[in-house]
Amino acid sequence: MKYKFIVLVFILLFFNKIEAQKNFTLYGLNETAQAHYLNPAFKTKAKFYLSLPIAYQSFGISNSGFKLNDLLQTRASDDSLVLNPNNALNKMADLNFLTAEMHNEILAFGFKSKDNYFSFSLTNHLVSNFTYPSDLFRFAIEGNGKSLLGKRASLDGLGFNLNSYIEYAFGYNRKVNSKLTIGGRLKLLSGIANVDTRKSKLGITTDATTFDLTIDGAAEVNTSGVKPFYETSTATYNPFKSILNFKNFGMAVDLGATYELSEKFAFNASLLDLGAIKWDTDNANFVSNEVNFKFEGVDLNQYLNDSTYSFVDAISDTLTKVFDGYENSESYTSGLYTRFYLGSTYKVSKRFDIGATLYNEFIKKQYRAGLILSGNLKVNNWFAATINYSAYARSFANIGFGFSIKGGPFQWYIISDNILAFMAPQGAKNAHLSTGLSILIGPNKDKEDKAKFE
Amino acid sequence: MLALFLLAIGILPACKKLEFDKLAQNAWNPNLAIPLAHANFGVYDILARQDSTDIVVIDNTTGAIALVYKGEVVSYDAQSIVQLNNQTAQSSLSLADLNLVTLPALNGTISTNNSENIAFNTNAGVEIHTVDFSGGMLNLALSTTLQHDVTAVLTFPDLKLNNVPISRTINLTYTGEVPQSGSISVDLANVIGDFTLGNTTVNTFKVTSQTTITGTGQAVVGNENIQIDFNLSNLAFENVRGYFGQQDLGISNDTILMRIFETASTGYFELINPKVKFIVENSFGFPSRINFSEIKTINIATGQEFPLSGFPTVFDVNPPSVMGQTATSTLELNTTNTPNLATVITPVPKYFYFAATAQSNPGGQTANLNFIEADSKFRVRTEVELPLEGLAYGFELKDTVPFNFNEDVSAIESVMFRINVDNGFPVDFKTQLIFLDQNYSPLFTIFNTPEAVVQSALVDNSGKVNQNRLKITDATLNEFQISQLNQVKYVLINGVAQSLDGTNGQIVKFYDSYRMSLKLGMQIQGKVGL
Numbered sequence: 001m002k003y004k005f006i007v008l009v010f011i012l013l014f015f016n017k018i019e020a021q022k023n024f025t026l027y028g029l030n031e032t033a034q035a036h037y038l039n040p041a042f043k044t045k046a047k048f049y050l051s052l053p054i055a056y057q058s059f060g061i062s063n064s065g066f067k068l069n070d071l072l073q074t075r076a077s078d079d080s081l082v083l084n085p086n087n088a089l090n091k092m093a094d095l096n097f098l099t100a101e102m103h104n105e106i107l108a109f110g111f112k113s114k115d116n117y118f119s120f121s122l123t124n125h126l127v128s129n130f131t132y133p134s135d136l137f138r139f140a141i142e143g144n145g146k147s148l149l150g151k152r153a154s155l156d157g158l159g160f161n162l163n164s165y166i167e168y169a170f171g172y173n174r175k176v177n178s179k180l181t182i183g184g185r186l187k188l189l190s191g192i193a194n195v196d197t198r199k200s201k202l203g204i205t206t207d208a209t210t211f212d213l214t215i216d217g218a219a220e221v222n223t224s225g226v227k228p229f230y231e232t233s234t235a236t237y238n239p240f241k242s243i244l245n246f247k248n249f250g251m252a253v254d255l256g257a258t259y260e261l262s263e264k265f266a267f268n269a270s271l272l273d274l275g276a277i278k279w280d281t282d283n284a285n286f287v288s289n290e291v292n293f294k295f296e297g298v299d300l301n302q303y304l305n306d307s308t309y310s311f312v313d314a315i316s317d318t319l320t321k322v323f324d325g326y327e328n329s330e331s332y333t334s335g336l337y338t339r340f341y342l343g344s345t346y347k348v349s350k351r352f353d354i355g356a357t358l359y360n361e362f363i364k365k366q367y368r369a370g371l372i373l374s375g376n377l378k379v380n381n382w383f384a385a386t387i388n389y390s391a392y393a394r395s396f397a398n399i400g401f402g403f404s405i406k407g408g409p410f411q412w413y414i415i416s417d418n419i420l421a422f423m424a425p426q427g428a429k430n431a432h433l434s435t436g437l438s439i440l441i442g443p444n445k446d447k448e449d450k451a452k453f454e
Numbered sequence: 455m456l457a458l459f460l461l462a463i464g465i466l467p468a469c470k471k472l473e474f475d476k477l478a479q480n481a482w483n484p485n486l487a488i489p490l491a492h493a494n495f496g497v498y499d500i501l502a503r504q505d506s507t508d509i510v511v512i513d514n515t516t517g518a519i520a521l522v523y524k525g526e527v528v529s530y531d532a533q534s535i536v537q538l539n540n541q542t543a544q545s546s547l548s549l550a551d552l553n554l555v556t557l558p559a560l561n562g563t564i565s566t567n568n569s570e571n572i573a574f575n576t577n578a579g580v581e582i583h584t585v586d587f588s589g590g591m592l593n594l595a596l597s598t599t600l601q602h603d604v605t606a607v608l609t610f611p612d613l614k615l616n617n618v619p620i621s622r623t624i625n626l627t628y629t630g631e632v633p634q635s636g637s638i639s640v641d642l643a644n645v646i647g648d649f650t651l652g653n654t655t656v657n658t659f660k661v662t663s664q665t666t667i668t669g670t671g672q673a674v675v676g677n678e679n680i681q682i683d684f685n686l687s688n689l690a691f692e693n694v695r696g697y698f699g700q701q702d703l704g705i706s707n708d709t710i711l712m713r714i715f716e717t718a719s720t721g722y723f724e725l726i727n728p729k730v731k732f733i734v735e736n737s738f739g740f741p742s743r744i745n746f747s748e749i750k751t752i753n754i755a756t757g758q759e760f761p762l763s764g765f766p767t768v769f770d771v772n773p774p775s776v777m778g779q780t781a782t783s784t785l786e787l788n789t790t791n792t793p794n795l796a797t798v799i800t801p802v803p804k805y806f807y808f809a810a811t812a813q814s815n816p817g818g819q820t821a822n823l824n825f826i827e828a829d830s831k832f833r834v835r836t837e838v839e840l841p842l843e844g845l846a847y848g849f850e851l852k853d854t855v856p857f858n859f860n861e862d863v864s865a866i867e868s869v870m871f872r873i874n875v876d877n878g879f880p881v882d883f884k885t886q887l888i889f890l891d892q893n894y895s896p897l898f899t900i901f902n903t904p905e906a907v908v909q910s911a912l913v914d915n916s917g918k919v920n921q922n923r924l925k926i927t928d929a930t931l932n933e934f935q936i937s938q939l940n941q942v943k944y945v946l947i948n949g950v951a952q953s954l955d956g957t958n959g960q961i962v963k964f965y966d967s968y969r970m971s972l973k974l975g976m977q978i979q980g981k982v983g984l
Binding site for chain 2: 080207213
């Protein structure tokens with residue numbers, strides 16, 4: 001079992017290219033080969049590119065609820081560090097997200113043919129998302145006797161979602177005319193593992209007068225590929241098979257367009273991961289009954305009338321009935337995390353432009369948006385840099401930075417959506433880092449740009 | 455771009471590096487609100503918790519109820535009235551009775567008939583006319599010193615089986631030895647005996663003997679006789695008729711615990727129409743009379759006794775008209791025939807006490823015969839009936855209950871108990887809890903003075919509840935009191951109850967539909983070191 005787990009983690013974490021999904025900064029560094037993952041209308045100027053294995057890794061993690069600084073604070077009286085969970089609680093929204101994403105590119109290449117650009121990539125994706133309501137922490141920190149007294153502690157939405165799959169993407173990009181470029185990617189998906197929290201309703205209401213506890217809720221969680229890790233009887237599980245067997249088959253498309261309104265203004269838009277996977281193997285789906293249970297303490301009438309009455313047994317029996325449910329292994333379909341970008345750029349000079357991008361995503365019917373203001377500098381054909389400010393996940397202190405440098409056919413780039421996370425992690429809600437190495441063939445250099453730069 | 459760099463530089467100083475080595479101990483102070491218990495009590499749960507028969511509905515239409523405390527004073531059975539003892543009798547027949555004289559040698563046969571009345575003994579004062587025996591033995595023994603063969607036919611004309619007199623024959627054949635003897639037994643089951651000798655007397659039955667002596671050639675010396683022994687044993691009757699005399703039926707005194715006052719120490723209690731009933735279920739076929747010498751209530755706490763006055767001292771108990779039936783006679787003491795009955799209940803007495811004697815045939819013998827059956831009973835029951843209509847105040851209750859708590863409470867800063875009582879009874883209740891150590895010394899108190907935890911429901915003009923009332927009471931244990939819980943061994947519960955506006959004379963009534971809902975919750979303030 002340990003072996004299988006390690007293998008899966010290896011697949012999920014250490015393929016050659018791990019790329020954070022949002023990659024606001026990569027969106028601005030559109031000279032790189034991988035920029036078209038965020039907008040299929042983007043393309044590198046190289047006639048051919050090949051992404052080198054193990055040369056690029058990226059990860060991203062985002063917690064919308066609170067920062068470490070919110071939880072640990074310096075006490076003014078003696079300069080000591082104290083836990084202040086109430087402060088962290090106050091920073092939370094009703095529903096918060098802890099998201100970790102990794103995207104591992106196994107193989108990628110692309111080539112230009114006249115006005116067309118074709119590409120292919122083989123990528124492993126892992127997207128996980130833990131959704132936690134603030135009342136979960138409020139209940140743990142305050143108990144139910146303070147601000148939750150007389151109210152419903154809403155744990156609605158509490159859940160975990162995970163999507164791990166192999167993506168075969170076939171991309172096409174074409175410059176329609178001098179202003180409009182469009183692109184698209186058709187993706188064939190082979191699912192590895194999935195946790196899909198479809199329904200998560202849980203509320204604990206404490207009566208302000210009697211302290212009676214009313215628990216309501218329902219849950220429905222579908223899983224695929226998880227069962228082998230807790231059911232020891234399944235000894236033949238091998239996650240490598242999922243790379244090619246398409247037993248959990250899915251499809252998705254990316255669409256994108258850029259439009260140059262004038263020499264100065266350009267607009268771009270993309271829609272990513274519009275698709276779903278049908279999960280057929282190693283499924284374990286859990287469905288709980290609708291719960292509406294009121295706990296009023298020991299039933300004194302029973303206690304007084306029945307000398308054999310056991311409160312523990314009684315409440316155990318009751319809870320077993322109330323929280324009963326069933327498990328099945330039926331097939332199900334889960335959608336990908338669909339998102340779209342809307343952006344515009346203004347060319348300040350030939351080497352420098354500024355841009356504004358609106359990032360939008362849907363996580364389990366929850367809409368989240370991010371705003372990116374960027375400045376993009378292209379020194380010449382061998383060096384480009386971008387810096388941006390983004391507001392995302394209720395975090396307004398994100399400074400992204402990235403640059404690419406090219407030597408011969410090799411292009412190396414490193415980017416982060418929030419460099420502050422490395423300088424002061426305690427103040428960051430988002431952390432992200434990507435670095436990669438690609439081989440780009442033709443054109444060799446931009447003589448005109450070089451001359452102007454000099 | 456420059457602006458963004460400047461923004462980054464501006465943000466960085468605000469992000470002061472955390473120094474984890476300076477992490478100080480802190481406290482986690484959750485506050486938990488928990489429901490502990492709930493209950494919904496009806497009148498039976500509250501007023502008759504130990505025995506639901508303590509409450510009866512006295513008006514099925516309205517559901518008006520009364521507390522009824524019952525006691526069985528005496529249950530007197532038939533064998534105590536008529537005792538058929540083992541007994542013996544003897545009859546001797548002389549030579550003259552046998553038509554014999556002294557002879558050197560007797561040959562031939564001589565027959566004679568004799569009869570004798572035999573007393574049938576029973577307990578004093580009982581005159582038996584007839585007995586239907588369910589069991590018993592009549593053993594007959596014959597012995598003689600005659601040196602001749604003797605045959606005796608013994609007949610009991612008043613002891614009949616299937617209407618045929620019982621008769622037995624004993625033969626003695628001379629073998630050269632004297633005295634010679636013989637015996638025989640008679641099973642008396644189903645035998646009906648008439649002990650009046652034809653309505654001329656009582657307790658007597660007759661036996662006749664036909665004696666035949668066959669001479670053996672031996673002499674008749676002159677001092678011989680024939681002796682007959684009658685032995686009655688293990689007598690049991692199905693029924694007896696006669697006159698059973700003026701017997702003491704065994705009542706002396708008795709007490710009845712009135713449980714509602716069991717834990718009450720003091721108070722004022724006034725009921726509109728209390729009653730005391732003496733109920734006699736009598737299947738003895740004779741009249742009886744109960745004479746009450748004393749009736750009173752007793753307050754154990756104060757030692758005070760409160761005698762009833764003016765009550766009827768004589769209670770005549772009727773017999774059933776025919777055998778096999780039971781006649782019920784009831785004497786009810788109420789405020790009409792016992793003027794101070796309401797008053798003696800007022801000072802919350804614990805016991806109802808009475809002293810009495812009971813006598814059979816108080817008027818002596820009558821024309822009607824007494825009768826009794828084997829399973830006849832004379833049962834005297836008592837019911838103290840307290841219809842719950844009236845008022846009460848200052849009704850103090852005290853109880854001490856053991857307490858044991860050995861948990862680590864260091865993480866608890868305070869505990870607040872919340873009592874929600876939605877009361878449908880017209881009664882207020884205040885309470886106070888005193889926590890005592892092993893020497894019964896107070897450690898701390900919840901509520902310095904009795905606190906109202908139950909608020910009386912409201913009543914209409916007739917005294918019936920028409921609106922429940924909710925009372926919420928919080929009782930808080932502070933940190934010091936919590937730390938003392940491990941020393942607490944007893945909890946003294948003081949309570950004071952009163953009916954709605956009882957001090958102003960408001961009359962309230964209790965019905966079987968009244969209910970009280972109780973909810974007990976707890977709110978704990980924790981302090982957990984981190």
